[in-house]
Amino acid sequence: MMPTLSVLAIPIVVLLVAALKTFGINQEYERAVVFRLGRVKDPKGPGWYWLIPFVDRAVKVDTRTITLALDTQETVTRDGVAVRVNAVLWFRATNPTRVITVVENWQRAVLQAAETGLRDAIGQSDLDQLLKDRAVINQRLMGMLTKAVEQWGVLIDAVEVKDLDIPESMQRAIAREAEAIR
Known part of the structure; x- marks a missing residue:
């Protein structure tokens, strides 16, 4: 019983971590430039945004003076x-x-x-x-x-x-x- 619980827990933890990494949050003064497979997409403004795991990469830019x-x-x-x-x-x-x-x-x-x-x-x-x-x-x-x-x-x-x-x-x-x- 114990080995099957740990076998099930590992994929659940990995999926949970991957799901949490797909969301990004910008402060009011930040913008995220999103690259999807190396191609630039529209920048994401303040608030939360969603990234496709292993496909998207976001680079944050501070727009304050x-x-x-x-x-x-x-x-x-x-x-x-x-x-x-x-x-x-x-x-x-x-x-x-x-x-x-x-x-x-x-x-x-x-x-x-x-x-x-x-x-x-x-x-x-x-x-x-x-x-x-x-x-x-x-x-x-x-x-x-x-x-x-x-x-x-x-x-x-x-x-x-x-x-x-x-x-x-x-x-x-x-x-x-x-x-x-x-």
């Missing part, structure tokens, strides 16, 4: 001054299917594009413009990033230059010039 502090970038301005710049980036996934199928690691790709764009935007600006008009730099950087990442299904909400360090010798020269003007 991500805040990222860019690493300090050392670059040279258009007028030849070496500067160190920090920036903050806010972005989010708007098309979960494209985020998964077009780019391998979308968050890292956005980070790399932002760091490269930051160096380019600083390189196109004079030191005076960097010090006085950061809004123009932020807009230029936003345009560059939007153009780069929109094909990946990502939306750049905002990007801002946070901190600008210039060499001490340049700071002294600027102070002497300001003093001479006064």
Whole structure:
């Protein structure tokens, strides 16, 4: 009597586990991109969804806004001054299917594009413009990033230059010039 009970219990447990694995649940801010035998299906929104066991695979994408502090970038301005710049980036996934199928690691790709764009935007600006008009730099950087990442299904909400360090010798020269003007 005992061996038949265990023989029946094992398949029942396996079927129960397989049945539980066929359901997925997304939070309000998540979308699941479903692959059926390697082909993409429509993304599943918030709530529960059903997957065909051993046929479907789901990849979840977080659609909340991500805040990222860019690493300090050392670059040279258009007028030849070496500067160190920090920036903050806010972005989010708007098309979960494209985020998964077009780019391998979308968050890292956005980070790399932002760091490269930051160096380019600083390189196109004079030191005076960097010090006085950061809004123009932020807009230029936003345009560059939007153009780069929109094909990946990502939306750049905002990007801002946070901190600008210039060499001490340049700071002294600027102070002497300001003093001479006064």
